[in-house]
Amino acid sequence: MKTRGAVLRGAGQDFEVIELDLDPPKTGEVLIRYVAAGLCHSDEHLRHGDIVPRFPLVGGHEGAGVIEEVGPGVTRLAPGDHVICSFLPVCGHCRWCSTGKSNLCDLGATILDGCLPDGTYRFHAGGEDLGGMCMLGTFAERSVISEHSAIKVDPDLPLDKVVLIGCGVPTGFGSAVHAAATEPGDTIAIYGIGGVGINAVQGAALAGARNVVAIDPLPNKREMAEKLGATHSAATAEEAQQLITELTRGVGADKAIVTVGVVTSDVVSSAFNAIRKGGTVVVTGLADPAKNTIELPGAILTLFEKRIQGSLFGSGDPFHDIPRMVELYQSGDLKLDELITTTYTLDQINEGYQDLLDGKNIRGVIRYADA
Numbered sequence: 001m002k003t004r005g006a007v008l009r010g011a012g013q014d015f016e017v018i019e020l021d022l023d024p025p026k027t028g029e030v031l032i033r034y035v036a037a038g039l040c041h042s043d044e045h046l047r048h049g050d051i052v053p054r055f056p057l058v059g060g061h062e063g064a065g066v067i068e069e070v071g072p073g074v075t076r077l078a079p080g081d082h083v084i085c086s087f088l089p090v091c092g093h094c095r096w097c098s099t100g101k102s103n104l105c106d107l108g109a110t111i112l113d114g115c116l117p118d119g120t121y122r123f124h125a126g127g128e129d130l131g132g133m134c135m136l137g138t139f140a141e142r143s144v145i146s147e148h149s150a151i152k153v154d155p156d157l158p159l160d161k162v163v164l165i166g167c168g169v170p171t172g173f174g175s176a177v178h179a180a181a182t183e184p185g186d187t188i189a190i191y192g193i194g195g196v197g198i199n200a201v202q203g204a205a206l207a208g209a210r211n212v213v214a215i216d217p218l219p220n221k222r223e224m225a226e227k228l229g230a231t232h233s234a235a236t237a238e239e240a241q242q243l244i245t246e247l248t249r250g251v252g253a254d255k256a257i258v259t260v261g262v263v264t265s266d267v268v269s270s271a272f273n274a275i276r277k278g279g280t281v282v283v284t285g286l287a288d289p290a291k292n293t294i295e296l297p298g299a300i301l302t303l304f305e306k307r308i309q310g311s312l313f314g315s316g317d318p319f320h321d322i323p324r325m326v327e328l329y330q331s332g333d334l335k336l337d338e339l340i341t342t343t344y345t346l347d348q349i350n351e352g353y354q355d356l357l358d359g360k361n362i363r364g365v366i367r368y369a370d371a
Contacts, residue, residue, distance in 0.1 A: 005058045005123065005140030006349045007130060011049035014350045015059060015139070021124040025071035025144045029116060032083065032145055036160035037138035038062030039344070039352045039364040040167050040195060041261050042286065046133070047353070050262060050288045053112035056130050058123050059349075060366075061087040061111075063138030064163040067150070074147050082155045084326075086318035087111070087134040087167045089148040103313040107148060111135055117146055139349060141368055151322045160343070160367050161336045162326060164195070167313075168363060169336070170321045171284060172199025172259060174314015177207050179282040180255040184208030189244060189253040189274050190230075191237070191267050192260030193221040194356075195363040196284060198228060198339060200257045203314075205229025206333060211247050215240045218359045228335055237270035244274050252276030263287040265295045272296050272306060280307040284314075339363045 003022050006015040025031050043059045045051045067081040077083070089107040091097055096104040107117055114131015115121050121129035122144040123137060130137075137143045153162065175196070176182050188204040190197050193216040204212045206229070214225035214233040222233035232247070234240035244253050256271035256279070263285040271281045287293045300306065314321070328334035341361040344352040352364040 001142070003140055003142040004346065005137060006060070006346060007056050007125070008047055008059055009056045011047065011052060013047070015047070017347055017349065018125060020058070020130065020140060022142060023122040023124070023144060025069055026116070026118065027072045028074060028147050029071040029144050030067050030074060030077055030147055030150060031069040031142065032065045032150065033068050033142050034063050034065040034138055034140065034368055036064055036163040036368065037366040038163050038166065038168060038195070039349070039356055039361070039366065041356065043133060044353055044356060045286055051112065051286065053133070054114060054131055056128060057114050058130050058132045058137035058140050058143070060138030060140070061134035061136050062163060062167040063136055064159040064166060068142070077147055077150060077152060081152050082157065082159060083150040083152055084162055084322055085136050085138065085145065085149050085166050086151060086322060087136065088313050088318055089117070089135055089146050090318055091148055102317045102319070103315060107146070116144070117148070139346065139366065141346070151319055153323070153326055157326065160365060161340065162329060163365060164336050164339060164363060165322050165325045165329070168195035169199045169325055169334070170316055170318070171314045172196040173203035173325065174316040174321060175257050175259065175282050175284045175311045176200045176203030178315040179284070179309050179311035180257055180280060182207035182209050182255060185210045186254040187211040187213070187244065187248050189213045189215065189240060189256040189271065191215045191256065191258045191271055192285060193225045194259065194261060195339070197259035198225060198362055200259055200284070201225050201229045202334060213240055213244060213253070221359070221362065224338070224362055228338065237267065241270070241274055248276070252279060255280045255282065257282045258285050260285045263293050265293050268294045269296065272308070275306055277304040278306070280309055282309045282311050284311045340365050343367050345369065
């Protein structure tokens, strides 16, 4: 069939919305009609060149929609099912899945290549095979994805809101709850309040942190953080350091979470200096994999037993955490509607990413015309 999608042809280029040829689903695959797609910073990393995928690529990895067709062997999903997509597929039986680390599933090895698990592609244009970002390609009206990437949800949920649970929400929430292991009474510092950091704020608050310090230079983001669980905010790392010292009587934060758009050595050093003895820095944000972005004094690491912890998908399990966060949203404990600053059409995708870079949005969402 034909569909429209936003394609990146190379680093430094804008998204181009074109007509695509889409193959039908094969074994273990489903055809999805997307209702909404989130504008996550990770796709901007590809456009900016911080991370280099296989080009050309249909962008988008935060999506929710309706299943229209299933391929052979698919029994867990059926046409008409409403689903939230996980940007990390989960096979359920590799070494990582079988030991409770499904966010590290071996199927994730090709998410920047964009091929399906059998190594082939479903998008085509101009004689080229195009991958889908994270095996999803949510910046297309329709896509064929692996059943390992789709989690069924109740049909009465607003998919243009719960779409955020496909990436930004569990990544931030889990960074606080799983990776940082926030405990009641903790002091948590969160560096960068975008689509991921704001959910680290929510996660830390729901986990019982006594102090949640949100650090961001933009007043609108600090204001939103304080509405959704932050007890304090600061515009700079220096201000945050002074504030944390006062709040903890000189001990330091229990945990610090780095969720800035592009991780630098400076922000990691600031987080490292802010934590107490035995404290943990969780690094969730991304940067160019070819660059060293962490440089710390080894003696302090040793003598104070501080820890640096990476976190992917909030160190959680998509098939467990996504339904749980849906329930938290339904109960009113987890806020989603408030996170969506602006809604766009597919043709406005470059405008949406410019708004992200300009700091206007907590999260922008594409809503498809036939949703």
